[in-house]
Amino acid sequence: MNNHQNISTLLDNLLRGYDNSVRPDFGGPPAVVEVDIMVRSMGPISEVDMTYSMDCYFRQSWVDRRLAFPGDTNDTLALSISMLARIWKPDTYFYNGKQSYLHTITTPNKFVRLYQDGRVLYSSRLTIKAGCPMNLEDFPMDIQRCPLKFGSLHLL
Template sequence: MVRSMGPISEVDMTYSMDCYFRQSWVDKRLAFKGAQDTLALSVSMLARIWKPDTYFYNGKQSYLHTITTPNKFVRIHQDGRVLYSSRLTIKAGCPMNLEDFPMDIQKCPLKFGSFGYTTSDVIYRWNNERPAVAIAEDMKLSQFDLVDCPAGNLTDVVYKASSPFDRYGKDMGKMRRNGDHHRYDNNNEDHNK
């Protein structure tokens, strides 16, 4: 879930977002039988279980929220399914075309995948039971209106790699400038009045 977005910088061609990043996978070694359907693990147990080495391809700077404790959790289901969630702030690159400024529409992708595993080891898939990305109802953008958030996937073939690398992308999102900008013509002297 995207909790907030911004700032969006045309100068740096970046955007920032605060989100809950959730991943799920099955590890049969963690399957169990018992009265509870799920077990919540402490953060200290995270170091003892396998996790995908997910990273953000176009990330410029990111961090995990840690006040008052690290903002992450793990839940294990009886069948060995693991849900791993963390609250992140991500600053990512967004190549912008400003030809139509101030009436421009920008697509700002968030691309993520495995850092070291190939598609022989790890394959990322969207959970089709719910929207790929949920947006907080109270989220506001000062410069843009969020128009769309399409999800997709890409598989990169890296030269000399034994297997291709899986990469997922999410346009975060398609944004249209909201019209709060004024256009001045330097040749028009009336703009100073």
């Protein structure tokens, strides 16, 4: 059996009986999701509708022990986008988001990597337009702070 077949068999076995609607460690402590954002570019900023835009890589990582697999501690698997639909993902929500989109040229700009211990790394390229209440009393010499607020949809 070649390596591709071995990986397909491994993934099929991992997902046998797996329920992607149930979070990791259900019934135990909350799932901890680590997030990082790499901003590719900022702008435009609109004083008229009080928004700003940013193009970024939005990365999330969590441990789902149901997806742990045997092997060396440094083993990782790059999963296909179709596999992404079959595993649990956090319900991340941008609280002050007005509009956003996932880049899809030439394919959806996202990837998933699975580590031997069950850690999942999910990365996507997004453009986010977010609201920013601005105080323009000293325009154009004012200073604005425009946070990006996000969290779990379940915590709303």
